[in-house]
Amino acid sequence: MAFASHSHRNPNGTYTFSSHPRPVENRSKYREPHYEQAQANYGNIMYDRRVVRGNTYAQHVVPTTAQLDPSEIQRQEAIRKRAMARKRAREQFRPRTREALPGRQHIDVQTDLYLEELSDVIVATDIECQTDAFLDKPATPLFIPAKSGKDAETQIEEGQLFDFDMEVQPVLEVLVGKTIEQSLLEVMEEEELACLRAQQRAFEELRNNELAEVQRLQEQQRRLNEEKERRIAQQKEVLKKEKETAEKIAARAYTQQYLANLLPAVFTSLRSHGYFYDPVEKDIETNFLPWLMAEVNNNLEKRYTAREVLDTLILDVTQKRLEEFKVLETQPNRSDS
Structure with missing residues (x-):
């Protein structure tokens, strides 16, 4: 919102600047769209790509476009497009936070229980330069320019160049406005943190319920697996017994078929050798x-x-x-x- 300002000349010949006051009460509780535009001016510089952290001497020197051939330029452009496409895909599939309430905006807040330690070591170099204290100085200047023009002087009275009481008003307005705005931002941040804590508690309850349900399903699956293994073992035992029975039946049939001709031959051989005889x-x-x-x-x-x-x-x-x-x-x- 723009406020009109004007300047006028005092009777003593000096110019003064004044602007209309900007009362905070006229703002509609910082819920208008201009608040989002004002918020765009603030951000965490730790996540700003333009801020270089660490040794700047180790940065790679990017060649200019004039030093690259067209094929290299096209290849770099294709790599950049693929990187942007992958970034958009990751942003699309990344789990997002719930949308903010109407008239509000999410801000980056550290909710972790630990602090990040910056381990980048900045390379620093100390350079000293000491002048010689025993240099010869000429007793008289080597060259004195000739005087030209006329001398003039001006007397400036107190209060003609700077009026503290009048010039400090816009500074105080800015300080007071920024302080109140920062206070409101902190209040909104506390409300947002309270909302986040409520969401975390709800998420914890939902996660605990889901964990209990998962444990129940795991226990049910374990019982089903044990029952399945027991049934499989029983079926294997039944199949083993059936196989043994079939083998016994086959062995008995083979034995009967083999002994069907063996017994007469054995009895004939025993009879021929005199093991079976008539007592008379x-x-x-x-x-x-x-x-x-x-x-x-x-x-x-x-x-x-x-x-x-x-x-x-x-x-x-x-x-x-x-x-x-x-x-x-x-x-x-x-x-x-």
């Missing part, structure tokens, strides 16, 4: 037949003995008769002689 036949073979053979042998031996005795008798009889015949044959010859 066995008794005949082991008892009767050896006795019969022994009796037959005895009978045959007796008959053989009888035949030998008979042969011996026959031989003796024939020998005796042969001797008798020899004797008889010799006797007639004797008688004839």
Whole structure:
């Protein structure tokens, strides 16, 4: 809001400047749009890109446009556009604070519980220059210019150039206005901080509720996972038993099929080797037949003995008769002689 000011000349010939007072009560509680325009003049220089913190000698020297070729200029322009696009994308997806109340504006306030330590070390260089105290000075000036023109003088009375009571009024108005404005800003900042604390408390309550809900869901998920693992273990055990049963059935069927032809062959082999026999036949073979053979042998031996005795008798009889015949044959010859 502009205020009219005017200047007038006092009777003593001096000019004075005065402006209409700007009462604070005429402002509508700092809720008008001009407040936002006034706020644009204030800011935290710690976040201003134009403020250089640290060693300025380490800054890179950016070449001028005349030193770069068109392809390099186009490449830098493309890099700058991509950086701006990434920045806009990050700004778009960054979580934002709730919109301010009507007629108000957010300001940057440090709400963290710690302070940031600036660790940048500024390079400083001390340079000294000492003049020689024993330089020769000429006794008389080397050159004195000739006087030209006429001498004139002016007497200035007290109060002609500066009136403190009148000149201090705009300074006091500015100081008082800025002090009141800063006080109102601090009050609004306290209100904003109170609102932020309320929002933080609401956020804490919501977060605690969400944490409790998350813990409940995690516990439910854990129980479901344990039940799932138990069911899977039971199903695996059932499948294992079914597999073992199927293997046993297959082994039994294979055994039955294998033993179906094995048993007759085994019994045939055992029977051929004499492990299975008829007791009557066995008794005949082991008892009767050896006795019969022994009796037959005895009978045959007796008959053989009888035949030998008979042969011996026959031989003796024939020998005796042969001797008798020899004797008889010799006797007639004797008688004839």
